[in-house]
Amino acid sequence: MAKAKLLWVLICVCWFWGAHADEAPLKAVQLADRVWFVQGQAALGSVANRNFISNAGFVVTDDGVVVVDALGSPALAKELLAEIRRITPQPVRYVIATHYHADHIYGLQAFKDAGATVLAHTEAREYLNSDTAQKRLEASRVELFPWIDDKTRLVPADRWLEEKETRLRVGSFDFVIGHVGPAHTVEDVVVYVPQLGVLFSGDLFFRGRIPYVGQADSRLWIASLNRMMQYQPKLVIPGHGPSSSEPMADMTMTRDYLLYLRKTMGEAARNLEPFEDAYARADWSAFEKMPLFRVANHMNAYNTYLLMEQQTEP
Template structure:
């Protein structure tokens, strides 16, 4: 299995890092041809040096097998920084008899490469799908490595457009927070939009994809592994990490209502876990969103300004969540702008 290895260096002198294009070819010529589009893309933002053929030797991401053929990597419940390399979201591997699906392949190119390495260590079956549950960077920027390895990138309808609008700030933020480990990271191209519900067959193993109206974000998707009754919820369900509202408060609660009728018995959250009982795991998220909504409505009735509401709404939930002070003011702002028009 031949890949293409390169040294990427920041144009501003911000360091260098080895990156791989996991071509998985049989000859060096085939590998270089497959890698050419990625190298051209990288040359727009970095210096590409020392291009050579070889076997990708990136450290494999660590996964826990939580059910037969279902593997979860638990990211740090933290803000992205150089110490954690931006590894702050959960990633899931589902292995069927013929192919593999990866759900939310991490927040940088190097993490995506580590996911490919992990899959290669588990099975020789191809990665057929890279599934994105929503467009936040800690869940999607690793997808380019899986696309280079042959995966079809699947996402809820609307994600590609939203991600394109935010691409520049997402990439600038990642480079600032993570440093050289972020080199090579790009916004992935989406190959298939899910508008309602689709079933993907991995060979004797079906996974059910369902796209939702605006909820946690502007475009959310959940995945049900029918073989194990496991729901992969993205950030619609989180544990420990404060829920982050980037869509609709009412929409999010509506999605939780709908998911409670699912045949799932457990859930992999977008942060925390790695696996929790379902539907019980929805309880803390539902409680926080309920408190946030009730507080904002009360503040609106009192004539509070947006700034005043952002400072105090849901303050009673502070002790229950990590990253409360980092995310709650924005949550309150989003809730205020939605609820003031009720």
Template sequence: MINYSVKAKMALWRRLWILLLALCGMAQAAPLVLEPVQVSKHVWFFQGSAGMASQANKGFMSNAGFVVTGDGVVVFDALATPALGEAMVNAIRKVSKQPIRRVILSHYHADHFYGLQPLKAQGAEVWAHEKGRATLESDDTKRRFEQRVTDLAPWVGRDTRLVPADRWLALPRGGEERFTMGGLHFRVLDASGAHSPEDIMLYVEEDRLLFAGDLFATGRIPFVGNADSARWLLTLEQMLATKPAIVIPGHGASSRAPERDMMFTREYLQYLRKTMGEAVANMASFDDAYAATDWSRFKDYPAFEQANRINAYGTYLRMEQESLATE
């Protein structure tokens, strides 16, 4: 057995620390590569891994996409880190040399907008719902940023800028804004107050394709929190009313059978409302209600461990609010 002197041990630790810093620097410098999947004539998307943001997936656990028109590219969402935003730009450039003109942001949650910086650097104009302004400036957003700096370094750092919209859309409840670009027709659809205060979706008419954001997830538990799940269920019907041939969810695989694939999200929201609503009506505590609920239908899906208890508690509070409103 080798006996190192204190000085030798310190030198060894110093070399290891330098090596660690070098490796971190390499990780930070190494560009991420994304491979877009073409899902229709004009649309490609990036599919993140299942589960929550982590070092293992480098924050790549949400979806984003882009539409190539005859006069520029329209992007929907920007992923969860500046490095991923840069990788999006590089991937788009391999598909089209058209300028990236516009980014439509579904909502201001960290995994959907931290990649805006590189897209803005390309000259893109960012559109978001006007209610996103309050979300962006909120204490929750500031706390989430601190958590991401700690948990997703070096992919999120102090130089990560939380980018505001260039245009805040004043959409009426359930309303829409239409625009055309390069011969394609787009509809920006309000779904605010469902998953977040500022949800919007994007419909590409020529491709019959809907970007749904986090209002729809395939193959995983959605994050609900204290969202208005009653409004969310109505929004699922709003999605189907556009008669999409393809839906790109905020998480999970694209869907070519939207009505069938939305069934899981619908059933999950309905089950949360039923079980937590009964608990509130029976004046049961949340802990007792959660322990007594049969979660077997959902427990094997990705993100269940991380999100389900939070979703159930948020829905419990929501059902309390709804019960008080009807009294």
């Protein structure tokens, strides 16, 4: 009986270790004066990585902390709050959601419970109130349990932004919240802090990995990247991947990838070439070594092919 019980304990320990083997520690890294961020894994969300696949950043002012994006689960957001408290006694005043994708917003409730004010663009309300958002949450409660469970809820903004540009003053810093969507999503915003030269780009800029295009209109996305470049930031914190101290070159890479998708898939669509033939013929060598290429590129190309069937200009 004792041996059987010991065996069962060993099995449970091995299962737990295996199930959580991919967990990445959530550790805030200082990038510049007052500026910190945590970096998620370059992977799809899973139980093993706790849906820690996106980034979040924050700025410590003399009148509180401003956080950009809230991570992919309440547990992760609580860890981020603990990191912030380790760094500063200042309270979190605001959380700005760059867009309402699950890996960026499931942590909002932890910040809301801690007294923060949530800001997001008003275009996100359509998705937030849709069956799609609810069904995604229900699926996540199964696929990402226990990190996403019945207590996880969708959190609306306390302040819905409607202007093309909103300026938020906290302490001695300005936070310029620019609506640059529709691009990756219709509600995309970026956050620029001119006194620090730092730009939080959300998912408009994926450094060091293939972006997820989804149903986005890549022509509008490219236009949004061009607008982001006008800020001429010294440092960019993207929605995924490492931060960039050479943001103009890195943003150009994302733009070039989208342009290449439009060029190759646009030619195929205009010539009525079957998608799979066009995909096999395309030269992906400039991008194929990047993380998530095999996971995302085929889908990105197919969605671009469908889009280009509807658009006459590349």
